[in-house]
Each structure stands twice: as structure tokens, then as C-alpha cells.
Amino acid sequence: MQYLFSVIDDTAGLATPEEMAAIDVFNDRLQAEGHWVFAGGLGAPIAATVIDNRGEATLFTDGPFVESKEHVAGFWIIEAADLDVALKLAAEGSKACNRKVEVRPFL
């Protein structure tokens, strides 16, 4: 079973060196224990472009698809047996990156 951990950020700042170090430790653990699938940090929402090609012309919209105070700053995709395992990992991930984390199952 795979889960997406979205890192929810309400600041404009990037991770501090301390946070980066803690994230590295967490990532090492994910890999060592076989939970790791993929992870990455994302550029700021101002760098986003929304594309809509459902109609005749391709539409490009500058900015994220939804304007809000909070945005997704990064993510993990992890492998876990069930939600209890995923929630425990997410709690550690939240501590490591010092931000809120949303856990969502893949279909």
C-alpha cells in the first residue's frame, strides 16, 4: 500500500539547514526500513502554471490552481502496510521538516 505525504507549508521560507538535516535522517530511515518510494521538494506556488487542454485551445494560467495561505511544499511517497504505520511515519516526517503533513492513500 502506498501513501502520499504532502508537506503543508504556510511560510514562504525554504527549509532551514537544521530542518534539511533532520529530513535527511528521516529519509535514510525510510530507505533502511523499506518504506521509501520517492520524495521531493517543490518550487514556490508562484512558479506554477495551470494548463487546461480539454477544449479547442490550450489555456495556460499563471499561478497555482488554488490560491490559499497554505501550499504543498514537498512530498513523500511511501510504502506502508496500513494507515497506522503510515501515520507513525508521517508524524516523524512532520517533526523532521517542521511542517504539517497530509497523508493520503493511493488507489
Add this chain to the structure above:
Amino acid sequence: MVASLTRRFGDLDLAEEAAAEAFAAAVERWPADGVPPNPGAWLTTTANRRAIDRIRRESKRGDKHQEAQMLYDDDPPEPLGAVDDERLRLVFTCCHPALAMETRVALTLRMVGGLTVPEIARAFLVQETAMGQRITRAKAKIKAARIPYRVPSAEDLPARISGVLAVLFLVFNEGYLATGPDSDPVRQDLTAEAIRLTRLIRALLPDDGEVAGLLALMLLIEARRIARVSSSGELVTLSEQDRGTWDAALIGEGHQLVRERLAARVAPGRYQILAAINAVHTSARDVRDTDWSQVVALYDQLVQLDRSPIIALNRAIAVAELDGPQVALAAVDGLEDKLAGYHAYHAARADLLRRLGRSQQSRAAYDKAIELAGNTAETAYLTRRRDQLG
């Protein structure tokens, strides 16, 4: 049966439907064919077959079908304790921390308590369709997010049990102090269901002190139910209750549980301390015999565990009996920031001000308490008290 089917098939919806179909089949067949020698086993076997038929029919997933078939064919008859284990798993699934509190309450009443959706909707004064959706959504989340169907590991168990107890206490409190202008002041259906479920948890986890504590607490409160509301529908405070109408059997059982916890010599949790406070009250034949120093000492212990201002308020009310209303009022006034929106804060102040002869201030506090109170019996009591002020 739903618990057992859920474990087998890992799907609450499927389990419920299969169980319902088995009962329907029994209603149809038993009058004609006669009741089978072992009705319980007949129902279980039928439900299992229906569940497999359903999976086959819907052919949701090949592997699930195979898995179910395998489980069904190879499973030896279950030992007696297994049923309890499955109910316990079901309780932990329904009270999972990833579900919203109100969802946990609804799901527990539906899946463990066996209440119908209309019954639960009525209990919490919401529309049936809304309650149905809440339960459906919860079941969908359990399945999609794979909320496990098991008893948590030893390291997580204390926190998870406390989550289960919080759900049961919430059900009990809603029964004990029902809210809403059209609601009965005491909803015995809810208090009784909460006690029944807590007894079940106690049977499943007999060594847990807080489970015993919560059961004792509920029993000692339930014992006073009849005395708590007058014939005219007004709340009767502890000091004015006719103690002869208290339920001696429930008090006896509650006291026994409290003694058992004292003998265990393990530091008590909040439910055990609350139960002990209620044991002190229910030990006094007359309110004047109440051992208030013991009550205050227990509250002092409770404050160490639970910094909630509501506990501090209740402690102050006990202090009034020991050190007088002036001392208590100072303590209550210190809680204004946190409790200004809570009716019991204003009711406590009103009572202390009345005892100090400060009628005008007392009246204002009663007004505020009446405005905020949601329970019909409480409103009636507060109104009478206010109108009796000189």
C-alpha cells in the same frame, strides 16, 4: 457476526450486507423449514456464503475473491474467545484517531452497539441522511486509507484505549446531560448504551485500570439518575437529592470497582480519580456527612493530571464546602478568561455570590448561566434559583 465477517473479508460494508442477508434468509426459511439445530452457526455459514457470492458477483478484485475463498474453506471453527477478540478489533477500528470524533461516536454506536442509523441520528439531533452519509464516508475512508482492523501494539495501546474511552464517555455525557430544547433532560438510551459498551470493553480488557475507572464513574452517576431530575423536570443538585432513591446495586458495583483499583496500587488515571470522587459522594447518606476534604484531595490529584479549567472549576466548588464561598469565589473568578462561555462557570459563580449575600451580582450570573445552558432541566433549575433571590 459483523465483526467476524469484517475480519474475514476486510470490508465493513460487505460484512454488514452479508449479515443482513443471512438474517433475511433466516426469516424466510426458518418458519417453513424449522429452526436449524445451531441457529448461530447457520447464520454465520449463510452470511459467509452470501459474502463470497457477493464478491463473486461484483467480482471486485480477483485476489480478494481468492483470498476470501481460501479463508472460508480453510478456517477451522473459531474458539470461543475469538468472537471477543473480533469485537475488540472492531472497537479500535471504529475509534481510530484518523476519524473525526463525531464520526467515531457514530460508527461505534452503529458497528459495535448495533444501533440503527435513524436511532443514532435521533440521538445526536441530526438528519438521518446526514448521519447515513457520515457513516458511509467513514467506512469508505477505513477501506481506502486501509485503517487496520486489529488491536494496536502494546506501545500504542494506552493511547488508543484512552481514545476509545473518550468516545464512550462522550456518548454517556450526551445521555446524562442531553442538549437541545426538545430533548429529554436525561437520555437513558444513551447512558445505558455507553455503560453496556464500557462493560464489554472491560470484559475484553479486564486489567486496564482506566476502563474499570470509567465503568465505575458511569455506574455511580447512573445510580443517581432518578434523583437528578424532579417530577416537574427540574435539575436537582447533589446536595438536594433524595438519596433514598439512588440505585444501591449500581453504587455497590461502582464502589467495588473503585476499591479494586485502590487495591491495585497503581497510580490512577483521570477516570479512576473521577470515580473515586463520585464514590465519596455516594458513600454519604446525608450531604452533611460528605467527606469534603477527601473530595478536595482527589481534585488536587486530578489537577496534576488534567489542567482543564473545568476540573479547576469543579475543584473550586468542592473548596466552597471546605473553606467557604469566599475562598471558592476567588478561585472561580480566576477562570473567567477560559470559561466565560461555559454555563456551569456562571452557575457556580451565581451560587457562591448568593451564599455570600451578593444578590444583585448573583442575579446577573444566573442570567448569563440561563442564557448559555442547553439542558432543559438545568435551565428550569437555574431560573427558579434566580427568581428566589431576594
